Amino acid sequence: MKIAINGAGIAGPCLAWWLAGHGHEPVLIEKAPAPRSGGYIIDFWGLGYDIAERMGLIPAILERGYQVGEVRFVDSQGRANGGFATDVFTRMTDGRFTSLRRSDLAGVLLDAANDRAETLFGDSVAALEDDGGRVGVTFEHAAPREFDLVVGCDGLHSKVRELAFGPEKRFEADLGYRVAAFEVEGYRPRDELVYVSYTRPGRQISRFSMRDDCTLFLFVFRTDVSPGPFPETDEGQKAVLREVFAGAGWETEAILDLLDGADLYFDRVSQIRMDHWTKGRVALAGDAAACVSLLAGEGTGLAIAEAYVLAGEFARASSDHEAAFSAYEERLMPFLQSKQKSARRFASSFAPKSELGISIRNLATKLARVPLFADWLIGGDLRDDIRLPDYANR
Numbered sequence: 001m002k003i004a005i006n007g008a009g010i011a012g013p014c015l016a017w018w019l020a021g022h023g024h025e026p027v028l029i030e031k032a033p034a035p036r037s038g039g040y041i042i043d044f045w046g047l048g049y050d051i052a053e054r055m056g057l058i059p060a061i062l063e064r065g066y067q068v069g070e071v072r073f074v075d076s077q078g079r080a081n082g083g084f085a086t087d088v089f090t091r092m093t094d095g096r097f098t099s100l101r102r103s104d105l106a107g108v109l110l111d112a113a114n115d116r117a118e119t120l121f122g123d124s125v126a127a128l129e130d131d132g133g134r135v136g137v138t139f140e141h142a143a144p145r146e147f148d149l150v151v152g153c154d155g156l157h158s159k160v161r162e163l164a165f166g167p168e169k170r171f172e173a174d175l176g177y178r179v180a181a182f183e184v185e186g187y188r189p190r191d192e193l194v195y196v197s198y199t200r201p202g203r204q205i206s207r208f209s210m211r212d213d214c215t216l217f218l219f220v221f222r223t224d225v226s227p228g229p230f231p232e233t234d235e236g237q238k239a240v241l242r243e244v245f246a247g248a249g250w251e252t253e254a255i256l257d258l259l260d261g262a263d264l265y266f267d268r269v270s271q272i273r274m275d276h277w278t279k280g281r282v283a284l285a286g287d288a289a290a291c292v293s294l295l296a297g298e299g300t301g302l303a304i305a306e307a308y309v310l311a312g313e314f315a316r317a318s319s320d321h322e323a324a325f326s327a328y329e330e331r332l333m334p335f336l337q338s339k340q341k342s343a344r345r346f347a348s349s350f351a352p353k354s355e356l357g358i359s360i361r362n363l364a365t366k367l368a369r370v371p372l373f374a375d376w377l378i379g380g381d382l383r384d385d386i387r388l389p390d391y392a393n394r
């Protein structure tokens with residue numbers, strides 16, 4: 001079958017790889033003109049790690065990864081006032097945990113999919129016509145084509161979801177935070193393999209030193225700190241960051257000075273909640289279907305798991321897409337809903353609202369130096385309570 005996959009981030013190339021392995025002809029469509037670089041750093045473990053291992057990709061992922069040793073909360077003078085050693089992650093995942101740029105993980109998956117799928121960069125699905133037998137796809141640039149199925153792997157602000165299911169606002173739950181990230185070269189100080197984070201009420205700014213003298217900065221703030229409308233332009237987003245973090249202390253002024261000319265990522269922290277991820281001959285996977293948000297720290301692994309299960313159920317149902325689509329939803333929807341719930345529980349520890357909240361959060365992280373407490377505090381959210389079939393053996 002010919003299957004159009006809109007979006008070549010995490011879910012898209014993974015889906016293409018597995019579908020091609022089951023004998024289908026996937027075509028990836030990516031709106032960026034070339035594979036993306038930079039961006040933010042993600043933690044990678046669990047189901048996604050297991051599936052990437054089945055794809056033979058762990059050596060390439062670890063080569064790009066960082067084994068972060070410590071999460072350190074600091075005060076305005078840069079002195080540690082909370083945090084924990086990350087050996088809890090290593091312990092709870094049997095060492096199957098790494099951190100890397102989202103774009104590096106996407107690059108590894110895309111390299112793997114390249115041999116198996118055609119990729120159209122700098123384009124997007126623009127319109128869909130599902131007549132029950134085939135889906136006619138109009139692109140922004142390429143000539144129209146017909147496909148047996150279309151899958152939206154185009155992230156939180158999915159175009160395919162909008163075309164097939166309706167406007168984003170119907171499915172998006174804004175969790176009340178904004179997130180921004182950018183990276184620069186040559187920033188000082190550096191703290192190798194330490195994730196350094198500074199919090200003021202409702203605002204948090206973090207930095208992570210990477211290879212090639214790069215430093216990544218991540219900002220998170222609550223919308224009640226800056227209740228205005230969502231800034232749509234790059235200029236507007238930088239202005240909001242300057243306003244929200246002005247005079248916050250620590251290294252904030254030096255970091256804000258680097259915003260000019262920075263390639264900034266800025267977005268709402270949202271979840272996508274839907275009753276169905278499939279409709280007719282169209283399906284969604286990854287953030288497009290069930291974004292858990294950065295608060296889950298596992299969106300990439302879950303996107304990979306969704307792609308793997310969708311392709312696997314399709315193979316199992318001998319390409320009967322209706323049977324495959326319902327098996328896909330049945331197997332994963334309750335699990336994704338529980339991951340979304342646990343991400344929401346974690347939200348209050350991200351940029352706590354008050355000084356008291358910050359102190360309590362810091363104290364809890366200090367206690368996390370005690371292994372048993374750490375396993376109790378963090379370990380539960382690290383477990384993926386689901387077993388996926390071994391579709392590869394069928």
Ligand SMILES: Cc1cc2nc3c(=O)[nH]c(=O)nc-3n(C[C@H](O)[C@H](O)[C@H](O)COP(=O)(O)OP(=O)(O)OC[C@H]3O[C@@H](n4cnc5c(N)ncnc54)[C@H](O)[C@@H]3O)c2cc1C
Pocket residue numbers: 006007008009010011012029030031032036040041042043044102123124125153154155156157158159179181285286287288291292293294296297298299300301302303
């Ligand atoms: C700051 C931050 C920190 C995070 N931390 C973690 C973490 O620690 N661990 C973790 O596992 N996850 C983390 N996540 C979540 C994770 O990044 C996502 O869940 C994951 O990337 C989802 O993969 P995806 O393929 O569904 O979407 P994406 O990775 O967003 O990929 C979507 C792709 O579709 C393309 N696209 C978009 N629109 C169109 C269009 N109209 N046409 C064609 N292509 C299009 C995009 O360019 C992109 O390449 C974090 C997210 C953020 C924002």
